Amino acid sequence: MAVLSPAPPRAAAPRPHLRRRGTSWRTALVVLGLGAALLTVWQLWNGSRSEYYASIALSMSHSWPDFFFGALDPAGTVTLDKIPGSYWIPALFVKLFGFSTFAVVLPNALAAVAATLITAVTGRRLGGDATGWLAGAVVATTPILIAVSRSNQPESFFVLGLALTAWAAVRAMQRAQLRWLLLAGVFVAAAFQAYMLEAWAVWPALAAGYLCTRQSWRRRIGHVVCAGLTSAALSVLWIAIVWLIPAGSRPYLGSTLHDNPWEMVFGYNGLGRFGSATADSSVYNSFTPPFSGSPGVFRLFTAQLAGQIGWLIPAALLAVALLVILRSPAWQYALVGGWLITYLVMFSAVAGMHQFYTAALAVPMALSIGTAFGRARSLGVRWPQVLLLAVTAGTAIGIGIAYGGYSVPVATAQAVLALAAVALLVRTPSGRGRFATIGLISAGMLMAPAVWSAVAISHPSATNPVAGGVSDVSIGSGFTGPAFARAAGGAAAGSGRFGMPGGFAAGRFGAGGGQPAPAANGPRPAPNGGRFGGGITGGSDDAALLSYVRAHAGGAEYLVAVFGAQQAATLIVRSDGGSVLPIGGFSGDDPVPTPDAFTAMVGAGDVPYVLVSGRGGGFGGDPSTASTQILTWVQANCIQVTDANVNGLYACAAR
Secondary structure (H helix, E strand, O other): OOOOOOOOOOOOOOOHHHHHHHHHHHHHHHHHHHHHHHHHHOOHHHOOOOHHHHHHHHHHOOOHHHHHHOEOOOOOOEEOOOOOHHHHHHHHHHHHHOOOHHHHHHHHHHHHHHHHHHHHHHHHHHHOHHHHHHHHHHHHOOHHHHHHHOOOOOOHHHHHHHHHHHHHHHHHHHHOOHHHHHHHHHHHHHHHHHHOHHHHOOHHHHHHHHOOOOOOHHHHHHHHHHHHHHHHHHHOHHHHHHHHOOHHHOOEOOOOOOOOHHHHHHHHOOHHHHHHHOOOOOOOOOOOOEOOOOOOOOHHHOOOOOOOOHHHHHHHHHHHHHHHHOOOOHHHHHHHHHHHHHHHHHHHHOOOEOHHHHHHHHHHHHHHHHHHHHHHHHHOOOHHHHHHHHHHHHHHHHHHHHOOOOOHHHHHHHHHHHHHHHHHHHHOOOOOOOHHHHHHHHHHHHHHHHHHHHHHHHOOOOOOOOOOOOOOOOOOOOOOOHHHHHHHOOOOOOOOOOOOOOOOEOOEOOOOOOOOOOOOOOOOOOHHHHHHOOOOOOOHHHHHHHHHHHHHOOOOOOOEEEEOHHHHHHHHHHOOOOOEEEEOOOOOOOOOOOHHHHHHHHHOOOOOEEEOOOOOOOOOOOOOOHHHHHHHHHHHHOEEOOOOOOOOEEEOOOO
């Protein structure tokens, strides 16, 4: 008699509520993505761009060596002042789709959308659907992140790198596996290519979180050391390659004294950002943008930063405390809390910065608030949820009252929604992550910053992008000379006001906005740019110059030489990638080219024309700088052109 084999067990059909939950989550991701895209991409084609960074994307698109080094000019004379990681994708967009404002800004907007979605997915792993939704919503409505992602400033790709780091780190700590910690270290290295040392500030939190996982101390320490060394090695890979290439075979490294990539990253972009306390002018340049007030404990709550990022700091700190109180796994509050506090201390201590530097806080703040809220909801504890709602709504109203640029009625409406959310919390079973409830709670927490973010659509600024009703930001006193030149010089020529009061415009300044006028016996800006960069005067003057030099330069390597990268950038963009020699690099005082190298280039017929009007960057007449010596030589040895309808143009070689 045949024995029948038992039929294989049938796979259990997915339960309806699980299907609904998955569908709801996918719908939530679509809503988050579309919302973030609306805030970052809408009207981007009419947006503002920094001509300096736009010229870099255009120049990098011309050749693979320029792409790798981050060349400022198509001839590959000098690089930008940082590792070019944030510009590789925009340069590829320009290469594929042609140069336009949309092409150089869209990659940054898409990076912000991606950061929103990745943070949401990470939050869901930490605490479920509610955590994921709220974490993604926080990133999508962080005002300063939305503002900077609508420009071509190098920030959005850094935030994306941080979001990817968090995603891999959470998996590493949930599974206690080296491979995921290694991947987190790889993403830190990728973020390093975008913003250098700021990326390494994540590592204390990564290490603390992983050391809280359940495995032997030997394995934990060994894994952290292995991943840390791998991350460090990958981080400095670009630096090491550039350092090994002979100086004569690559562009000069911008904003360095000694054409050294280690100096550029760890000096100028590292210790140099902390001002006189760490600056060593004989070893490296320093740079402290004057847009965010003075260092201090309450810096992130000033008029410049409160509505940009500071609005969520109280709730984020409260959330970290709630994670401890609610007995979350130790690695969770070690990771998000350590990350948050490290970045808060760093931004409070750095000497000077743009407001958009603080966009990096969006990821740890989002994960801390989302995780605390999700933890409380899953435990059925309502008071932490109510407290988070109260703090966020109260902070929004406080900022609206304290700083007139932010709408008090909008903040008041958020408070009303927060009260409605509290009433709904009392009636809704806590364990059910119904998105109607979560949506109302999100509105009660985020309505005001969402509106502040939306305002950035109609207030574009490429030099100092900010959100809300504070598009004009006082820079405060005490910032003059090259430091202000570097901060202000990136405005698109002809853009007039670029986010600062007191009559600031490309190439000139007034006494308003906390910036004192120069003393009667002190240095004064040169005509058409002086120490503050920008274009010549924009429009027809640039067109007349380019038309003339193109007609008379012949086959010279450079159409024209100018002083400072800001002016060169304007001409490079308006000539669609024409070769312009930026004497002095970004600051105007880089030793590139040297006087001897410049005279040799003139003798070889490579530089037929030099424009001395509209001297940009930090050029201010210091006789010890290469730029000043070159200017003196040009005025003594070249012939001023009188038939070009351009002031200050000199012919330095036979036509």
